[in-house]
Amino acid sequence: MKSVIAVDAMGGDHGPTVTVPACLDFLDSHGEAQLLLVGLAQPLAEELARHRATSHPRIAIVPATEVVGMDEDIRTAIRTKRHSSMRVAINLVKEGRAQACVSAGNTGALMGTAKFVLKTLPGIDRPAICGVLPTRKGVVYVLDLGANADCTPDHLLQFAVMGSTLVEAVEERARPSVGLLNIGSEEIKGNDVVKRAAELLKASTLNFHGNVEGDDIYKGTTDVVVCDGFVGNVALKTSEGLAKMMGDFLKEEYTRGVFTRLAALLSLPVIKAFRRRLDHRRYNGATLLGLRGIVVKSHGSADRLAFATALERANSEVCHGLNDRIAAEIARLHELGVLAGTNRVVPTEAAA
Amino acid sequence: MKSVIAVDAMGGDHGPTVTVPACLDFLDSHGEAQLLLVGLAQPLAEELARHRATSHPRIAIVPATEVVGMDEDIRTAIRTKRHSSMRVAINLVKEGRAQACVSAGNTGALMGTAKFVLKTLPGIDRPAICGVLPTRKGVVYVLDLGANADCTPDHLLQFAVMGSTLVEAVEERARPSVGLLNIGSEEIKGNDVVKRAAELLKASTLNFHGNVEGDDIYKGTTDVVVCDGFVGNVALKTSEGLAKMMGDFLKEEYTRGVFTRLAALLSLPVIKAFRRRLDHRRYNGATLLGLRGIVVKSHGSADRLAFATALERANSEVCHGLNDRIAAEIARLHELGVLAGTNRVVPTEAAA
Numbered sequence: 001m002k003s004v005i006a007v008d009a010m011g012g013d014h015g016p017t018v019t020v021p022a023c024l025d026f027l028d029s030h031g032e033a034q035l036l037l038v039g040l041a042q043p044l045a046e047e048l049a050r051h052r053a054t055s056h057p058r059i060a061i062v063p064a065t066e067v068v069g070m071d072e073d074i075r076t077a078i079r080t081k082r083h084s085s086m087r088v089a090i091n092l093v094k095e096g097r098a099q100a101c102v103s104a105g106n107t108g109a110l111m112g113t114a115k116f117v118l119k120t121l122p123g124i125d126r127p128a129i130c131g132v133l134p135t136r137k138g139v140v141y142v143l144d145l146g147a148n149a150d151c152t153p154d155h156l157l158q159f160a161v162m163g164s165t166l167v168e169a170v171e172e173r174a175r176p177s178v179g180l181l182n183i184g185s186e187e188i189k190g191n192d193v194v195k196r197a198a199e200l201l202k203a204s205t206l207n208f209h210g211n212v213e214g215d216d217i218y219k220g221t222t223d224v225v226v227c228d229g230f231v232g233n234v235a236l237k238t239s240e241g242l243a244k245m246m247g248d249f250l251k252e253e254y255t256r257g258v259f260t261r262l263a264a265l266l267s268l269p270v271i272k273a274f275r276r277r278l279d280h281r282r283y284n285g286a287t288l289l290g291l292r293g294i295v296v297k298s299h300g301s302a303d304r305l306a307f308a309t310a311l312e313r314a315n316s317e318v319c320h321g322l323n324d325r326i327a328a329e330i331a332r333l334h335e336l337g338v339l340a341g342t343n344r345v346v347p348t349e350a351a352a
Numbered sequence: 353m354k355s356v357i358a359v360d361a362m363g364g365d366h367g368p369t370v371t372v373p374a375c376l377d378f379l380d381s382h383g384e385a386q387l388l389l390v391g392l393a394q395p396l397a398e399e400l401a402r403h404r405a406t407s408h409p410r411i412a413i414v415p416a417t418e419v420v421g422m423d424e425d426i427r428t429a430i431r432t433k434r435h436s437s438m439r440v441a442i443n444l445v446k447e448g449r450a451q452a453c454v455s456a457g458n459t460g461a462l463m464g465t466a467k468f469v470l471k472t473l474p475g476i477d478r479p480a481i482c483g484v485l486p487t488r489k490g491v492v493y494v495l496d497l498g499a500n501a502d503c504t505p506d507h508l509l510q511f512a513v514m515g516s517t518l519v520e521a522v523e524e525r526a527r528p529s530v531g532l533l534n535i536g537s538e539e540i541k542g543n544d545v546v547k548r549a550a551e552l553l554k555a556s557t558l559n560f561h562g563n564v565e566g567d568d569i570y571k572g573t574t575d576v577v578v579c580d581g582f583v584g585n586v587a588l589k590t591s592e593g594l595a596k597m598m599g600d601f602l603k604e605e606y607t608r609g610v611f612t613r614l615a616a617l618l619s620l621p622v623i624k625a626f627r628r629r630l631d632h633r634r635y636n637g638a639t640l641l642g643l644r645g646i647v648v649k650s651h652g653s654a655d656r657l658a659f660a661t662a663l664e665r666a667n668s669e670v671c672h673g674l675n676d677r678i679a680a681e682i683a684r685l686h687e688l689g690v691l692a693g694t695n696r697v698v699p700t701e702a703a704a
Contacts, residue, residue, distance in 0.1 A: 136597055146535050149543040183498050183585035191501040191582055214589025218597040230543055231586050233535035234579075237566025238587045239594050245488055245570040246598055249629050253622045263618040270605045270612050277601050 002032045003318040005100045005311065006092040009039035010067040010085040012104025013301050019104070020047040022307035026315075027058055033315055034058045036098055038089040040065070064088040068109045070300055077109035078116050086110060090117045093293035100294035100314040102285070104302050110295065111147050111288055118293040121323065123330035123339060126151075127290035128159045128229070129297065130166060131236065132283045132313075135220030141167050142217065142225045145286060146233035153196035156180070156226055157204060157339065158330075162289040163224040164206050165329045169320040170313075171223070179212030179222035181231060193228070201226075204338045243278065285310030287317065289326070294318060354384045355670040357452045357663065358444040361391035362419040362437040364456025365653050371456070372399040374659035378667075379410055385667055386410045388450055390441040392417070416440040420461045422652055429461035430468050438462060442469045445645035452646035452666040454637075456654050462647065463499050463640055470645040473675065475682035475691060478503075479642035480511045480581070481649065482518060483588065484635045484665075487572030493519050493528075494569065494577045497638060498585035505548035508532070508578055509556060509691065510682075514641040515576040516558050517681045521672040522665075523575070531564030531574035533583060545580070553578075556690045595630065637662030639669065641678070646670060 009019040016039060023035050037044055041063045048054050048061075064085040068077045081087060086105045092098040094117050103110050111127065120127055130143035143163050148155060160178045167176035180198055182190040189195070190211070201208040209222045214235060217225055227235070250271075254264035264271070276282075280299070284306035288295040294317045298310035317323075333339040361371045368391060375387050389396055393415045400406050400413075416437040420429045433439060438457045444450040446469050455462050463479065472479055482495035495515050500507060512530045519528035532550055534542040541547070542563070553560040561574045566587060569577055579587070602623075606616035616623070628634075632651070636658035640647040646669045650662035669675075685691040 134597075136600070149535060149546075181586060183501060183582055184589070194501075194582075214586045214591070215593030215596070217590055218593035227586075230535055230546075231583055234533060234566045234583050235586050235590045237536070238569055238590055239566070241567030241570035242591050242594055243598065244567070245486075246595065246630065248488070250622075250626050253625045253629075254619075256622075256625075260619075260622050263615070263622055266615040267606075267612075267619050270602075270608075270615055273605045273608075274602050277605075278598065 002034070003100070003315050004034045004036065004098045005102060005314050005318070006036045006038055006062070006089040006098035007311070008085045008089040008101065008103035008105055009037045009044055010064070010105075011300075012298065012307070013070065014303075016043050016047040018302065018304055018307055020044065021051060022304045022311065023059065024051055024053055024056070025304065025308045026311040027056070030312070030315055034060070036060050036062050036089075036092055038062045038064050038092070039085040040067070062088060062092065068105050070106045072106060072109055074108045074112035078113055087113055087117070090114050090293075090295065093295070094118055099318040100296065102296045102298060102310050102314045104298035104300050104307060104310070106300065107146065107297055110297055114288055114291050114293070114295045118291045118295070120290050121292055121327050121330065123327075123334055124158055124162070124290040126155050126158070127288050128162065129286050130163055130289045131286040133217060133239070134278060134283060135218050137220030139283070140217055140220055140225055141223065142227070142232055142236070143289065144227065144229040144232050145236050146229045147288070148229040150230075151193060151228035153193055153200050154339075156193070156197035156228065157200045158290070160201055160204070160206055160208075160224065160226045161329055161333060161339070162326055163226060165326045166287065166289060166317075166322060167223045169322050169325050170316050173223060175207040176223035177207050177209045178224045178226060179209045179216060181225050181227035181235075182211035182213065184213045197226075205333065205336065240280075281306035282309060285313035287313065292323070294323060354386070355452070355667050356386045356388065356450045357454060357666050357670070358388045358390055358414070358441040358450035359663070360437045360441040360453065360455035360457055361389045361396055362416070362457075363652075364650060364659070365422065366655075368395050368399040370654065370656055370659055372396065373403060374656045374663065375411065376403055376405055376408070377656065377660045378663040379408070382664070382667055386412070388412050388414050388441075388444055390414045390416050390444070391437040392419070414440060414444065420457050422458045424458060424461055426460045426464035430465055439465055439469070442466055442645075442647065445647070446470055451670040452648065454648045454650060454662050454666045456650035456652050456659060456662070458652065459498065459649055462649055466640055466643050466645070466647045470643045470647070472642050473644055473679050473682065475679075475686055476510055476514070476642040478507050478510070479640050480514065481638050482515055482641045483638040485569060485591070486630060486635060487570050489572030491635070492569055492572055492577055493575065494579070494584055494588070495641065496579065496581040496584050497588050498581045499640070500581040502582075503545060503580035505545055505552050506691075508545070508549035508580065509552045510642070512553055512556070512558055512560075512576065512578045513681055513685060513691070514678055515578060517678045518639065518641060518669075518674060519575045521674050521677050522668050525575060527559040528575035529559050529561045530576045530578060531561045531568060533577050533579035533587075534563035534565065536565045549578075557685065557688065592632075633658035634661060637665035639665065644675070646675060
């Protein structure tokens with residue numbers, strides 16, 4: 001299938017020096033895809049020239065005159081930066097000129113702008129950020145990773161529907177299992193929101209596994225793990241911190257002396273294989289689920305490989321018709337009464 | 353200082369086969385300490401005999417006729433198992449015969465029984481579970497790790513006071529820094545409870561660092577990290593799951609072939625040093641803070657080394673007069689008006 005993806009080429013810590021070569025790598029391995037590179041015309045043209053891709057047949061430059069800063073306030077981004085590369089890229093999705101948008105820009109501004117421009121899908125109250133993490137058995141999709149600090153049981157149910165549909169579409173797995181992130185102590189077994197969410201999930205048509213605990217994420221107990229954005233963000237950041245510390249400790253021990261350096265040299269294939277299995281670049285790209293358009297957020301510090309992975313994720317979601325499937329599933333569950341009580345599935349007029 | 357510690361010798365996955373030798377190890381390195389071993393008389397006597405310690409001058413057996421199961425309901429434990437090793441051990445603290453109690457029994461039952469028997473310190477609404485984790489710079493104390501799924505801003509402030517006093521006492525560090533666990537996205541910056549807790553912490557006399565994110569835990573950004581029990585439990589369990597997965601991946605890669613096994617052999621000192629730095633047994637023992645008595649919870653699966661670490665933690669807290677210091681600090685902050693609005697500091701009659 002032919003896909004057209006709008007790329008916020010200015011976003012992230014590195015801008016075009018990373019996004020442009022990543023785009024070229026992506027196009028090399030995806031012969032049908034087209035990219036709309038959005039950004040300041042001059043740096044983009046220069047970067048393309050550096051890679052001898054000035055007249056790449058499947059790249060078009062869409063000029064933007066501003067860039068949203070990595071620490072910029074959401075309101076500033078939405079109200080005053082109407083010509084930013086991020087905003088223009090999202091507009092392209094809104095106008096139907098692109099089927100998806102990828103940005104390494106700041107998460108808050110991207111989610112805020114995407115919500116403002118694209119609006120949410122019918123039946124979805126709140127978009128969520130869905131990321132992919134490695135597990136013993138493969139991968140797990142976790143949402144929400146930080147868009148919604150306070151959630152109702154209905155929100156968590158909607159996240160579960162979206163996450164489940166995402167895995168069904170992209171991983172081509174029938175009836176993915178869904179776990180509800182909770183705590184194990186018998187004493188309390190979670191807060192009220194989680195308890196009521198569990199009841200909703202049990203009554204739904206989803207393949208609900210039941211409660212899972214933090215360690216189940218990496219055990220790969222379920223295909224999808226659902227939680228509020230506060231808990232999901234803490235779990236993700238804590239994991240990043242621990243993985244980094246463990247990696248650093250290993251490095252420190254291997255570089256302590258002559259003998260350990262020799263051991264390190266001999267262990268190089270092992271260490272490489274180990275690092276590859278955990279390489280966050282291979283899991284880069286979190287999907288902003290629940291919008292009227294596909295938006296993928298790359299890590300701000302993404303390098304060439306990582307950004308290309310985010311492009312692949314967006315492409316895969318386009319090719320698998322992700323949003324139509326989510327909309328259809330939400331509508332179906334509304335008809336069944338499973339999602340009753342949340343927003344009705346009536347398309348609203350969205351004014352950008 | 354002479355300390356007397358009551359040990360629930362039956363608790364945990366392994367019971368006396370682990371707790372008894374751990375107790376002997378602990379006594380070997382703490383010449384002043386005395387232990388009251390609580391449990392079924394027969395297995396305890398047998399285990400002591402196996403280690404030729406039947407008449408150890410600093411061990412006394414206190415018989416109990418029941419054991420609380422690892423999955424037992426809290427209410428069952430409190431109402432029907434009045435003669436359990438856990439209950440009797442806590443009673444010894446209540447009666448002043450021991451200054452602390454250590455148990456590897458189930459967390460919910462231990463917290464429930466301890467609250468019921470000992471009651472909370474004046475001025476403390478809810479006890480919290482405070483654990484120690486390794487960081488790049490040393491250790492960090494994190495609370496609550498799972499006792500309170502729903503917390504108010506006042507609870508989080510009380511946790512901060514208790515955690516700070518614990519570090520001040522046990523680590524002998526003046527004015528420990530306190531971080532409030534939050535999420536980074538500019539979009540929301542946390543939920544209402546956390547926002548209001550930050551205001552209370554700013555207005556307190558504590559050394560409040562400000563918000564921290566999940567990765568700050570392992571960076572060692574602050575001495576204490578405060579969060580509600582839901583978030584803390586997820587962060588802890590997620591960390592356990594990730595560390596286990598990373599360890600397993602490393603092992604798998606090292607045992608893949610002949611060459612990698614050779615590399616593993618040469619890397620043995622490195623791997624040992626690496627594992628030692630992360631060895632959870634060296635950080636075993638979470639303190640149930642805020643009770644009228646010192647109670648330390650060991651991991652259920654603790655081995656001899658790990659259980660001895662938990663005993664050391666309890667001993668250190670006794671020797672540093674932890675609970676008197678917490679009570680004094682809470683009273684001081686009440687007088688200053690910092691803790692106004694929470695329970696008044698009026699000792700209540702506690703009926704066990």
